[in-house]
Amino acid sequence: MSSDLPISSPYRSTPALPVDDGERDRLSTRLNAAFEAGTLAPQDYQARLDRLFAAQTLGELVPVVQGLPPLATYTDPAAVASAGGRPGELAPARSGNGLTVVAVAGIAGAVLLVVLLLLVLL
Template sequence: MDNLPISSKYRSRPLEPLGDAEREQLAERLNDEFARGGIDTDAYRAMLDQVFAANTLGEVASVVASLPAKDTFAVPVVIETGTAAPGELLPARTTGLRAPLLLVAGLGTGIAVAILLVVLIIL
């Protein structure tokens, strides 16, 4: 359990109940590791029994610690595919008409506010 980071929920919240979804995920990770050959049959059976007998996160911490680390990062949403060769720089994107439209809208709003202020001062 010492190789689990302190931020791991199995170390930081050991008394929290172990839910069915979490139990199934751990069983699946155990199955994958056993199929890969990372654990032997006896250890697999013992850890699987431990997962299904556990009631809290702390009771499965040793099982989680013996499994390979799980990726906790997400794949970036903005991934573009293109025809450029790896490492080749592409030209910067143009803003199109958006920038001039924003400028005109800002100026129009500023003029309208100025006219409104002049009218309010005069009255």
């Protein structure tokens, strides 16, 4: 069977491993989301659920995950997460935390110390 899943997918790289309850839960959640989004027909959804709960190994799950929307492998960092504004609007200023103030003060103190030492030595 040809598969568009990457070779790094556990369903292809370790097909003989047994399916655990956590994997069944994750896949049933993905199937439910795809069905609710309208990307799976009712008959296809039911057939995939039947295969999911009948599967004994990860390799048997390839037809279940085949064609499902991919999982997000990252989240947006807080620095670029939307604050709810429209494009082009300025975002409200973020307040610095105490660690930032201490770090800046420490660096400024170190620079001042180096300058004083250079003045004394020259």
